[in-house]
Amino acid sequence: MRRVMFWIAVVIVLCAFILPIAWVYVTSLKSPEDIFRPEKLAFLPTLYNYKYIVTVRPSLLEFRNALIITLASTALVMGVSLPAAYSFARFNTGGGHLLFITISTRMFPPVVAAIPFFFLFRDWGLLDTHLGLILLYIYFNMSFATFLLYGFFREIPEELEHAAMVDGYGRLSIFRKVIFPLIKPGAAITTVFCLVWAWNEFLFAFLFTRRVARTVAVGLAVFWGSIEIQWGPMAALMGLAILPTLAAAWFMQRFIIRGLTFGAVKG
Amino acid sequence: MTERAVVKSLETRKTVWQVLSADAYIKWFLIVPLLAVLSAFMFYPLFYCLYMSFHEYVLRAPPLYIGVENYRTVLHDAVFWQAVGRTFYVLVVCIAVELSLGMGIALLFNREFRGQNTIRGVCLLPLLISPLAMSLMWNYMLHVQFGIVNQVLVWLRLGAVEWISNPKIAIYSIMFISIWQWTPFSIFVLLAGLRGLPKDALEAARVDGASRWFTFRRLTLRMLMPLIIIIVLLRTMWLIRIFDPLYGTTRGGVGTEMLDWFIYRIAFVFFDVGKGSALAIFSLYVTIVLCAILYRQLIKALGTAR
Numbered sequence: 001m002r003r004v005m006f007w008i009a010v011v012i013v014l015c016a017f018i019l020p021i022a023w024v025y026v027t028s029l030k031s032p033e034d035i036f037r038p039e040k041l042a043f044l045p046t047l048y049n050y051k052y053i054v055t056v057r058p059s060l061l062e063f064r065n066a067l068i069i070t071l072a073s074t075a076l077v078m079g080v081s082l083p084a085a086y087s088f089a090r091f092n093t094g095g096g097h098l099l100f101i102t103i104s105t106r107m108f109p110p111v112v113a114a115i116p117f118f119f120l121f122r123d124w125g126l127l128d129t130h131l132g133l134i135l136l137y138i139y140f141n142m143s144f145a146t147f148l149l150y151g152f153f154r155e156i157p158e159e160l161e162h163a164a165m166v167d168g169y170g171r172l173s174i175f176r177k178v179i180f181p182l183i184k185p186g187a188a189i190t191t192v193f194c195l196v197w198a199w200n201e202f203l204f205a206f207l208f209t210r211r212v213a214r215t216v217a218v219g220l221a222v223f224w225g226s227i228e229i230q231w232g233p234m235a236a237l238m239g240l241a242i243l244p245t246l247a248a249a250w251f252m253q254r255f256i257i258r259g260l261t262f263g264a265v266k267g
Numbered sequence: 268m269t270e271r272a273v274v275k276s277l278e279t280r281k282t283v284w285q286v287l288s289a290d291a292y293i294k295w296f297l298i299v300p301l302l303a304v305l306s307a308f309m310f311y312p313l314f315y316c317l318y319m320s321f322h323e324y325v326l327r328a329p330p331l332y333i334g335v336e337n338y339r340t341v342l343h344d345a346v347f348w349q350a351v352g353r354t355f356y357v358l359v360v361c362i363a364v365e366l367s368l369g370m371g372i373a374l375l376f377n378r379e380f381r382g383q384n385t386i387r388g389v390c391l392l393p394l395l396i397s398p399l400a401m402s403l404m405w406n407y408m409l410h411v412q413f414g415i416v417n418q419v420l421v422w423l424r425l426g427a428v429e430w431i432s433n434p435k436i437a438i439y440s441i442m443f444i445s446i447w448q449w450t451p452f453s454i455f456v457l458l459a460g461l462r463g464l465p466k467d468a469l470e471a472a473r474v475d476g477a478s479r480w481f482t483f484r485r486l487t488l489r490m491l492m493p494l495i496i497i498i499v500l501l502r503t504m505w506l507i508r509i510f511d512p513l514y515g516t517t518r519g520g521v522g523t524e525m526l527d528w529f530i531y532r533i534a535f536v537f538f539d540v541g542k543g544s545a546l547a548i549f550s551l552y553v554t555i556v557l558c559a560i561l562y563r564q565l566i567k568a569l570g571t572a573r
Contacts, residue, residue: 009375010386017390020447023415024404038298084301091294098560102301106504107307107554111531112547113308115540116315141310146301171293200397202511207535211304221514224403231407238400245395252395253388 010019024242027235035231037048049236057239059219066215068130070198073137077194080138082187086179088146089153090161099150105143111138114207121208128210136204141194148193152186153179192248216241313551319544326538337545347546350529351553357442358506362499364446369453369498376454377461387458394451401517403445406431434522441523444512447457449505452497460494461487492568502563507554526550 027035029045037043053059084102087093094101117136118127126132156179164174202217209218220241223234320337322330341347376387393401408414408432417427430440464487472482488495510527514518519528531552534543 006375006380010380013372013375014386014389016447017393017451019394020401020404020408021396023408024400027407038413038415039421044339080300080304087294087297093294093298096300101309102305104555104558105305107507107551107558108312109508109527109530109547109550109554110310111508111510111527111534112316112543112550113312115319115534116312117548120311131556135308138304142301142304142308147548160366189460196395198572200395202397202514206514217397220400220403229407234403235407238397238404242396242400245397246392249388249391249395249452253384253391 021242024235024238027231028239030232030235032232044052049232052233053237053240057233059216059240062214062216062219063240065130065209065213066199069137069213071134072130073134073141073198074191074194076134076138077141077145078187078191081142081149081190082183085146085149086153086175088150089156090158098219100148102146105139110140110203114204118207124254127208128212128214130213132208133205133213133215136208137198137201140201140204141197144197145190145194148190149183149186152183152190155186156182189252192252196245196248199241252266300380303527316544316547319541320548322541324540326540333541335542337542339544341542341549346524347529350524350526353438353522353524354507354509354526357438357509358503361442361445361449361506362502365450365453365502366495366498368446368450369457372450372454373457373461373505387455390451390454392451393448394455396448398448398511399420399515401448402444402512405440405447406516409440431516432521437517437521437523441509441512441516445506445509445515449502450503456494456498457491460491464490493565496561496565496568500558500565503557503561504554507550507557 019084028049029047030043031046031048034040034043040207088099121127121132134157160178160182161174169177200217201215205215205218206221209215214222216237220234220237223230223237309545319330321332321334323333323336324330372390376383376390378387409416411417411427411429411432416430423428429436431437468486468490469482472486477485508527509510509525510531513523513525513528517523519525519532527550530543530546533539533546
């Protein structure tokens with residue numbers, strides 16, 4: 001009896017999380033008429049909406065933009081955050097204050113950070129460019145990436161490094177041979193988080209891109225026109241846009257229980 | 268390479284690295300890129316906003332110094348205080364619901380069962396999906412005429428509800444969207460915490476005949492306190508900045524305007540940079556005070572949990 005209750009609860013939880021996502025794909029297969037007839041459960045699936053976002057209002061460029069910006073910004077964030085997090089974790093650089101300042105970058109309202117950067121970027125010709133958005137996403141992701149990596153680095157016992165040092169390894173080879181293999185799962189999780197956040201980010205993309213460097217998130221909002229909302233094509237684009245994040249979720253579920261412990265808590 | 272050559276190469280290597288790899292230098296050396304990004308992306312906007320908040324600047328004319336006038340107008344603006352109050356209301360309700368739901372589901376998942384990894388992985392999905400996309404989707408699903416939610420209600424003979432367009436309900440719809448998306452975060456942090464709890468303490472309590480509720484309240488909850496505070500801290504930071512669910516549904520209308528949307532409207536719709544900056548400084552101040560309080564609680568909880 002308890003087992004039955006348990007599985008009923010699990011099924012309810014799963015449905016609550018899956019059904020809305022499934023509805024994206026159901027909607028994307030509906031014809032323009034069926035979109036407005038929810039009472040019709042059995043409908044004839046059509047690829048009309050997918051054809052629409054490829055031919056009538058091409059959205060493939062938005063995918064390319066989002067991909068370039070996401071990959072480049074994540075690579076740069078990791079390049080900045082990995083050494084910094086190591087330094088925070090091993091040497092307690094700045095006595096904890098610097099780490100708090102780093103985290104507090106996320107407290108600054110992004111809407112507001114956008115004001116000065118908007119004028120700066122306009123003067124430097126960075127509006128509606130890939131580079132501009134990449135720079136903003138470094139700011140957007142850096143603090144949390146550093147915080148996550150800090151936790152992972154803290155879990156690596158310092159004695160390992162001392163032992164390697166006694167064995168005559170230099171700093172560089174210690175990092176490469178001792179620390180990197182141990183930080184790899186943590187770094188992988190952090191990378192995926194950065195990829196997902198940069199991919200999903202909307203506010204900066206919305207304010208800083210118009211046409212040339214427009215990302216998928218902004219492309220979605222464009223279907224909300226002044227007259228009507230084109231639900232069908234929007235759902236189709238949504239369905240394609242969330243595919244990479246579904247892949248990310250599949251990748252992460254192996255690590256996640258270990259990963260989200262926020263090693264920082266252990267002190 | 269002969270042995271001597273190896274030794275020699277190591278020696279020359281050492282002289283180069285000796286300076287850089289001394290602890291005192293390398294720790295700063297590693298952190299330089301971060302500091303560079305920080306100063307560019309944090310201090311520049313901060314000082315720009317501080318400067319502009321004391322000026323009248325609506326783009327056409329050059330900035331004009333007006334002292335604390337911007338702050339005065341903002342603090343006397345009833346719309347602003349409504350937005351602030353609403354933000355805090357959303358903050359409290361969302362975090363409370365997310366934590367209770369998250370704890371419930373984490374307790375549910377805190378055991379071995381078939382397909383556990385897949386099922387837990389599925390619960391991760393809402394967390395990773397674009398908030399804007401899901402808000403738009405919820406907007407469609409909650410639509411008063413052709414939303415599936417209302418259709419189900421009609422089938423159950425409960426009648427349709429104006430989820431998004433009714434000013435009394437819209438705010439709760441936005442809360443619901445946010446809760447749907449972020450409960451998995453609580454689930455996973457708490458689940459990780461539950462699995463890391465020391466088994467012997469719980470076992471001892473059971474042997475001593477403590478009730479399950481007592482054990483949960485006095486042991487489990489207390490040991491999980493640091494994680495709960497971390498969730499509250501992070502969710503506070505993120506919820507004060509809530510924007511996407513608003514853009515995807517009501518766009519600040521029907522009584523749902525919140526702090527960041529208000530700032531967005533002032534700064535990017537009316538282009539009142541001075542007032543927007545004053546609002547920004549206020550918003551930052553509130554966030555830092557809130558987070559500092561929570562941060563102190565976290566340190567305290569870490570002390571007692573050990």
